[in-house]
Amino acid sequence: MAYYGKCIETVIEQLNKFKPEKDIPEQFLEAASTSLQTLSPQKQAFILEVLSGCLEYRKLLAVVVDAFYVRAGWLCRRADYNLFEVICYLATFQLDELGFQLFSDIIRSQPLDKMCKFLGFLFNPLSLCSWIKDEWSLIYETAHVSENWIDPLMRWQPEVQELIKQLEKVMTNQSPLPKTKAKVTEPKEFNLTVPRPRAIPVPEPVPVMTKPKPIPRSTYHPPKEQEQLEMTRRYNRWKAEELLLKVNIEEMRCAVPRSRGTTLVQGSEKKLQLRFMPRILKTPKLTFYKPNNVPVKLNTAAILREGSLYQRQVEKELQRVDKLVDGAGDFSEFLEWQKKMQAKDQEEALAAGECRRLQGKLSREEAILARQLLRQGNKQKADQKKEEEVIEESRELLQRTAEAAKEEQKRRCELIAQHRALETQPMRKGKLVDLTQIPGYGLEGEMSVVELRERLALLKETQQHKEEEKRDQIIQAKRARSQGLQNMVEQISLCRAAMGRSAALRWEQKKAQSAAPGPPSQDHRVLELRRRIEESAAERRKQAASGPISAPRAPRPKPRLLRTPRATSVLSLRNLYGGACASAWRSGRDAGATRK
Structure with missing residues (x-):
């Protein structure tokens, strides 16, 4: 039995060395045969046959052994996994060849309880x-x-059951091993130094809250300084708008007759001065600087896009000249019809724009009236609830302060108790670490901290060298590309100069045509909207004259130019001169489109 026991041990050792993820069964068997050359031929043949069979039918054997560990062998060690695989292989595939007597000897050579x-x-x-x-x-x-497998196992069922009974009798007849008396550990007292009691101050009692002072009357009334600041802000804003208006008028004099624009500007200035002149602190005048004609720096995409645009224009012009040489017709009649239709569309667009502007003005008047009514109701409700809110908040604040003080005192007591408990515990000394020592966890490529740092330094140096080479390549490519872009910019500047001269000539022609103002619009939609605006404005003035309304204290909204009353005159002047400037801008745009 010792002979078969050693053979089974050798097979188990070889199975423990086998790793399915890395090793190939054929190569593993060749390596195992070379390591077993010292054994006898009979023993070597038995070991190799059992080892090759376990590797070949590993999936079948794993099904039985895994189920055994889950259902019946939960107390068995995991190190005996390959032992059960070998026994399962011998019982399933080699029982007929070995014979029952030899199989029984192999079973008796192993631990009886596991078998x-x-x-x-x-x-x-x-x-x-x-x-x-x-x-x-x-x-x-x-x-x-x-x-081949289930039927032979069922035929050997009686003999195996008899073998199991014999093994159980042998296990019951074996005398138990004598128990050795274990030495009893004698406890010794620790020679500890008694720590000195530390005097920890007792937390102070929670102070009693004093009675709060009554709420001052200034809480419900805004201070005078705020009103003065508001007046100063409004005056400064008016001055800024006045200067902005002057700058805009100077820029638009080229499109509007001088007499009419001067009269409107003087009237608007007088109205604004009369409204904001009394009780206002003056501020220094604002200075506006006109932008210089600084050349715009183009990026790569803009240069390439503009270069391709001029190239397409040149090709299109050459094609047009070729068609004229071949005898193409003139489009003068079509251009005249196109101009008439464009003029008609422009009139309709102006009427529609005037309608939209008047609709916006009407909605603004209605919104102002609605806000005035809403402010009256909100002010009354706010005055009623303001006193109730302040009383409730003060009561809740006192209650929260008392609770927070109690919790703080409780937390201090707990910290003192924890501190005293930590003082009674012994302190542990730190462990010295050797950075040159390998931990020895059995991992592949394991190294010490010093070696790891050296390898990281070499890797960092190699990576830095690669980055420098790549940076040099990028710089060379950028230089070549910038030279090409510079050449293209020079070509674009020449094209712009030529087209600018042609556009200036066309703009002078459009300027002469657009100098004369058009007749006022007589569209029925425009007249109806103007009538509704006048009615809404009259109703708003009537509502405002019934009584002054003071807005409740609330977060000041961000000022907007179109929502202030004084901005109405500025808006009207901008609308007055906007049409002329828009026409001048459209003429320039049409000239650019014609060039394209």
């Missing part, structure tokens, strides 16, 4: 005919499994 459990689990008729057969049928054909 009894595994043989009882493997040769259970219910397991063989149910789940073992089903699991093996998923890997091989059902007929092959039943004929």
Whole structure:
């Protein structure tokens, strides 16, 4: 029995060395045969045959052994996994060749309690005919499994059950090993230094809250300084708008007759001065600087896009000249019809724009009236609830302060108790670390901290060298590309100068045509909207004259130019001169489109 026991141990050692993720079974068997040259030929042949069979039918054996650990062998060690695989292989594939007597000797050479459990689990008729057969049928054909493996195991069922009974009798007749008396550990007292008690101050009691002072009357009334600041802000804003208006008028004199624009500007200035002149602090005048004609720096995409645009224009002009040389017709009649239709569309667009502007003005008047009514109701409600809110907030604040003080005192007491408990515990000394020592966890490529730092330094140096080479390549490519872009910019500047001269000539012609103002619009929609605006404005003035309304204290909204009353005159002047400037801008745009 010792002979077979050593053979089984050798097979288990070789299976422990096998790693399915890395090793190939054929190469592993060749390496195992070379390591077993010192054994006898009979012993070597038995070991290699069992080892090759376990590797070949590893999936079938794993099904039985895994189920054994889950159902019956939960107390067995995991290190005996390969032992159960070998026994399962011998019982399933080699029992007929070995004979029952030799199989019994192999079983008796192993631990008897483990063999009894595994043989009882493997040769259970219910397991063989149910789940073992089903699991093996998923890997091989059902007929092959039943004929070659399940039926032979069922035939050896009586002999195996008799062997299990004999092993159980041997286990019961074995005398238990004598128990050795363990030495009793004698406890010794620790020689500890008694710590000196530390005087920790007792937390002070929670102070009693004094009675709060009554709420001052200034809480419900805005201060005078705020009104003065508001007046100063409004005056400064008016001065800024006045200067902005002057600058805009100077820029638009080229499109509007001088007499009419001067009269409107003087009237608007007088109205604004009369409204904001009394009780206002003056501020220094604002200075506006006109922008210089600084050349715009183009990026790569803009240069390439403009260069391709001029190239397409040149090709289109050459094609047009070729068509004229070949005898193409003139489009003068079509251009005249196109101008008439464009003029008609422009009149309709102006009427529609005037309608939209008047609709916006009407909605603004209606919104102002609605806000005035809403402010009256909100002010009354706010005055009623303001006193109730202040009283409730003061009561809640006192309650929260008292609770916070109690919690703080409780937390201090807990910290003092924890501090005293930590003082009674012994302190542990730190462990010295050797950075040149390898930890020895059994991992691949394991190294010390010093070696790791050296390798990281070499890797960093190599990476830095690669980055420098790549940076040099990028700089050379940028230089070549910038030279090409510079050449293209020079070509674009020449094209712009030529087209600018042609556009200036066309703009002078459009300027003469657009100098005369058009007749006022007589569209029925415009007249109807103007009438509604006058009615809404009259109703708003009537509502405002009934009584002054003071807005409630609320976060000041961001000022907007179009929502202030004084901005109405500025808006009207901008609308007055906007049409002329828009026409001048459209003429320039049409000239650019014609060039394209």
